Amino acid sequence: MLRLIFFIFVALILYSLLRFFFKSMLSSRKKKDGKQELEELVQDPYCQTYIPRGSALKKRVTGRDYYFCNDKCLKNYVQKEVKNKETKNG
Ligand SMILES: [Zn+2]
Numbered sequence: 307m308l309r310l311i312f313f314i315f316v317a318l319i320l321y322s323l324l325r326f327f328f329k330s331m332l333s334s335r336k337k338k339d340g341k342q343e344l345e346e347l348v349q350d351p352y353c354q355t356y357i358p359r360g361s362a363l364k365k366r367v368t369g370r371d372y373y374f375c376n377d378k379c380l381k382n383y384v385q386k387e388v389k390n391k392e393t394k395n396g
Pocket residue numbers: 350352353354355374375376379
């Protein structure tokens with residue numbers, strides 16, 4: 307009798323383990339699908355290069371969102387924009 311209870315217990319554990327594996331497999335698939343959405347390309351307004359939005363640097367300049375390929379382009383573009391504003395005002 308004890309053996310039977312032990313067998314049922316093991317079967318239950320195996321069943322829950324299988325369910326856990328299936329769930330984790332499904333969730334990892336969903337994560338991969340979400341990554342594809344991030345692969346949308348955005349243009350760097352400073353050097354005109356296209357970069358995936360996921361790896362681009364986002365910066366808000368004069369009320370608009372811009373994406374840059376690296377920190378150098380970001381700083382150069384912001385400086386240029388600030389200079390343009392100053393010349394307009396002065
Ligand atoms: Zn750039």
